[in-house]
Amino acid sequence: MLIDAHCHLDFPDFDADREAVIERARVAGVVRFVVPGTTRERWPTVLALGERDDVSVCLGLHPYFMETHRDADTEALARALDAHPDVVAVGECGIDARFAETLGAQWSLFDAQLRLAKERELPVVIHCVRANDQLAKRLRQLALPAGGLIHAFAGSPEQARKFLDLGFVVGLGGxxxxxxxxxxxxxxxSLPDDGYVLETDSPDMPLAGHRGERNEPARVAEVCRVVAALRGQAVERVAEASTTTATRLFGG
Structure with a gap:
């Protein structure tokens, strides 16, 4: 039994065959999908997916799409979180240091979303590229009560430990x-059994051997096999550990 703890099933990439994608994932053992929001424009589609019993949703403003965000979007996010109590986390939000020209604006937008999460005691789903140390410092300052997920973690064992010590878990994918x-x-x-979740970031973050292909949630089973091999553990143990942690983080 697996949970894809981060997949963008709302993206247009899946419009032609979304039900078939979900069915393939189910055949692969995936029983639940966590779908984060990325822009205000996409929230309605995300929320519609959240009406399914097997989908949990998050709402946020992603740093990759800075050109689409507006000043009013943060207040709109606050209203949306209050109007939809089934939303399980704030996100996807965060910092992408590849885009230096928007970095200041990214931090302002990110801080605003962290405050919303703290006020509502919600976990946060964080996109972090080339900013692990700065991010850990900010999270330590803010002390979020519900922790969250460092999505698509790509850092060192030492950086992972910093996030775990702050009450976060890391997302392992392609x-x-x-x-x-x-x-x-x-x-x-190096991770403890309760320190990670498995994810695909579908349709992005392709696995080895699938370069150039659309990623999809069924491949979280392949991620599980690779992680199990790296850790020297049974696939079943890794699946159970990830599912338990994702359920703890996002609710059952």
Whole structure:
């Protein structure tokens, strides 16, 4: 039994065959999907997916789409969180340091969302690229009561430990399956059983051997096999650990 703890099933990439994608995931043993919001425009589609029994949803403003966000979106997010108590987390939000020209605006938007999560005691789903140390420092300052998920973690064992000590877990996906990801694989081996969840980031973050293909939630089973091999554990143990942690973080 698996949970894909981070997949964008609302994206247009799945409009032509969304039900078939979900069925393939079910055949692969995936029983639940956590779908984060990325822009205000996409929230209605995310919320509609959340009406399914097997989908949990988050709402947030993603740093990759800074050009689409407006000043009013943070207040709109606050209203949406209050209007939809079934939303399980704030996100996807965070910092992407690849885009230096928007970095200041990213931090302002991120801080606003962290405050919303703290006020509502919700976990946070965080996108973090090339900013693990700065992010850990900010999270330590804010002391979020419900912790959250460092999605698509790609850092070192030491950075993973910092996040775990702050009450967060890390998301393991396609990046861990690539042979060149030695530092990340060392981190995967170092994690406690309750320190990670499995995810795909579908349709993005392709696994090794699937470059150029659309990713989809069924492949979380392949992520599970790779993580189990890296950790020297049974696939069943890794699946159970991830599912238990995702349920603890996002609710049952």
């Amino acid at each position: 990046a861990a399956t690539h042979e060149r990801a030695k530092r990340l694989q060392r981190a995967v081996k």
